[in-house]
Structure formats: structure tokens, C-alpha cells
Amino acid sequence: MCRHRWRPVRAPWCSRCGQPExxxxxxxxxxxxxxxxxxxRSAVWLDAGARAAVHALKYGxxxxxARDLAAAMTDVDLPGRDSAxxxxxxxxxxxxxxxxxxxxERLARAxxxxxxxxxxxxxARTRExxxxxxxxxxxxxxxxxxxFEVRSGKCGVRSGRLPANSAFRTPNSALILVDDVFTTGATxxxxxxxxxxxxxxxxxxxxxxxxxxxxFT
Numbered sequence: 001m002c003r004h005r006w007r008p009v010r011a012p013w014c015s016r017c018g019q020p021e022x023x024x025x026x027x028x029x030x031x032x033x034x035x036x037x038x039x040x041r042s043a044v045w046l047d048a049g050a051r052a053a054v055h056a057l058k059y060g061x062x063x064x065x066a067r068d069l070a071a072a073m074t075d076v077d078l079p080g081r082d083s084a085x086x087x088x089x090x091x092x093x094x095x096x097x098x099x100x101x102x103x104x105e106r107l108a109r110a111x112x113x114x115x116x117x118x119x120x121x122x123x124a125r126t127r128e129x130x131x132x133x134x135x136x137x138x139x140x141x142x143x144x145x146x147x148f149e150v151r152s153g154k155c156g157v158r159s160g161r162l163p164a165n166s167a168f169r170t171p172n173s174a175l176i177l178v179d180d181v182f183t184t185g186a187t188x189x190x191x192x193x194x195x196x197x198x199x200x201x202x203x204x205x206x207x208x209x210x211x212x213x214x215x216f217t
Contacts, residue, residue: 005049006072009042009210017185018042018210029185036203037192039080042182042210043073050209054180058099063106069180069208070110078204084174085120086112089191090148092125107208108178122175122198123148123191148191150198177205 013020017030018041030040044050053069056062088105096102108119126149177191188205195203 003049003068003072006044006053007047007050008044016040018182030189033185033189034193034196034203036196036201037189037205038202039078039204040182040185040188040206041076041078041204042207043069043076044209046181046209046211054209057103057106057180061100063101063103066103066106066110070107070114073107073111073206073208074114076206078176078206080174080202080204081115081117081176081206084176084204085118086115087120087122087175087177087191087195089177089179089187090121090123090125092127104179107180111178111206117176122150123194124151148194150194174202174204175200177203179205179207181209181211182207183211 009018014027014030016039017027017033018039019027019029030037046054053065057065057069086108088102088108090096090104091099091102105119105121111117112119125147127147175195177188177195179188182188182205188207192200192203192205
């Protein structure tokens with residue numbers, strides 16, 4: 001694995017979503033995100049070398065590679081990370097069974113050892129979704145709409161804000177969603193929306209790779 005070929009994502013960028021600054025006007029990529037999703041950052045650009053690493057993690061049956069990807073994520077400057085809880089983006093049951101593990105959970109566990117922050121699996125997929133790779137930005141939003149819910153204390157799933165007597169408590173700490181790749185942010189935004197509905201007020205996100213996407217401004 002040629003880690004020296006991974007190209008770091010560097011400023012200047014949109015202060016919220018981490019995408020390179022638009023040539024004019026406000027950033028439209030994150031304009032419709034839920035209010036609680038404050039910051040998203042990525043470690044490296046998803047070009048040839050990094051893409052091969054992600055492919056090996058997701059499809060090559062090599063979960064141990066998560067340690068290398070998490071090492072690249074360690075120095076990402078993410079506001080609030082020193083007091084946050086890490087929340088992996090979940091897979092649907094069918095894809096989890098096929099793959100044998102959730103790559104985002106493996107990344108979160110590896111990253112937690114660097115950042116010394118706890119990992120809590122707060123989210124579940126309510127339905128299987130189509131692979132996002134070939135979808136347009138609009139189709140990506142539709143594909144993941146309503147696809148996440150917050151787990152109850154019994155590891156089930158509940159819709160909406162949980163009652164005070166529920167075994168589940170939304171942590172008072174900030175939450176950091178962890179995923180492998182950022183393309184348009186649709187998945188992270190929808191996952192954050194479910195956490196926001198459950199009561200979370202400060203959410204960030206970090207990914208290993210960031211795809212080079214068109215300027216939506």
C-alpha cells in the first residue's frame with residue numbers, strides 16, 4: 001500500500017463541509033444540511049492510490065487496512081474532537097452479512113485508539129440502499145432519505161425524539177460521524193439528521209477519502 005501517494009486535503013475550503021472554496025458565492029454543497037451538522041473534514045483526496053485502499057477495505061476482505069486509513073485521519077483538524085464520541089455510519093443488514101464487517105466501524109475503532117475517544121454505535125439502517133457510486137447528487141439524496149434511525153436501549157430502532165424514560169440517552173458530548181468516503185455528503189447529512197431528531201445538537205464528521213466532485217455553486 002503506497003501511503004506516500006495519498007494526497008492530503010488542504011485548506012482553503014468551506015469552513016463547514018470542507019469542500020474547496022467556491023469561486024463565488026456561498027457553498028451550495030452543505031446549504032441544506034441539518035443545522036446540527038457543523039463540520040465535515042476528510043484526510044486525503046480519493047485518487048488512484050487512496051481509492052485502491054478504500055476498495056481493499058470495502059470489497060477486498062481486508063479489514064486490517066482500516067488501521068492505515070485511520071492513521072491518515074489522525075491529524076485531521078476537526079473542531080471539538082477532543083471531547084466527542086465517534087459514531088460509525090452503519091451498513092444495512094444484507095451488506096453487513098455479505099461483507100462480514102462494517103468498514104466505517106473498523107475505521108472508528110482504529111481512530112478511537114489515536115484520538116482516545118469512545119465509539120458508540122448509535123445508528124442503524126432502516127432499509128437497504130442502492131450503492132451511491134453512479135448516482136447524481138439529487139439521486140443520492142433520495143436514495144438515503146430516511147435510511148437511518150437512532151437505536152433504542154435494547155438495540156432496536158426508534159423514530160423521533162426518544163422519551164425521557166427510554167434506556168437510550170443522546171450523549172451530551174459532541175458526536176463525530178465516521179465514514180470511509182465523502183462524495184456529496186448525502187449519507188453523512190442524513191445520518192446527522194437522524195441524530196439531530198433524537199436530540200443531538202453538535203455533530204461533526206470525518207472521512208478517510210474525499211471524492212473530487214463538480215463545483216455545485
